[in-house]
Amino acid sequence: MVMGTLEVLLVAAKGLENTDFLNNMDPYAIITCRTQEQRSSTASGMGSEPEWNETFVFTVSDDVEELVIKLMDSDPMSDGDFVGETTIPLEPVFVKGRVPPTIYNVVKDEEYHGEIKIGLTFFPEVALSLSKIDHNVFV
Secondary structure, eight states: OOOEEEEEEEEEEESOOOOOSSSOOOEEEEEEETTEEEEOOOOTTOTTSOEEEEEEEEEEOTTOOEEEEEEEEOOTTSSOEEEEEEEEESHHHHHHSEEEEEEEEEEETTEEEEEEEEEEEEEEHHHHHHHTOOTTOOO
16 A cells, blocks of 8 residues: 655646637646645746646545646636646656656647646655654653
8 A cells, every 4th residue: 555745746838729719828737636636826828838836745545546637727707728637647656756857748638739747756654754753862
């Protein structure tokens, strides 16, 4: 059973389909790890080439196999327009501990709609427990 903390670095995206017809879109990401969901800031006016450089932390336990990132266009008239998504398998980061920022395809309706760059770091629960040891205790 894999348990610990997953750190997700949302770097940037490029080549996204612009869903705003008159202006540059204002993209943001919704990152989902099983039942946990976090939202990035809105890259206002950045259009199809947004940059975030934001870090998100998730607690992971058994049965977590993938990370889903949905890209949306902020729209004041609705909950946002769906731009596309990517699904990232987590086994490589659980095995290696770190996956440097990597480019993943953004897909909508089973078609390529750009790329997103994501970095992943996994901190197993054992390492978390060791970091909490009180080093001032003498035996």
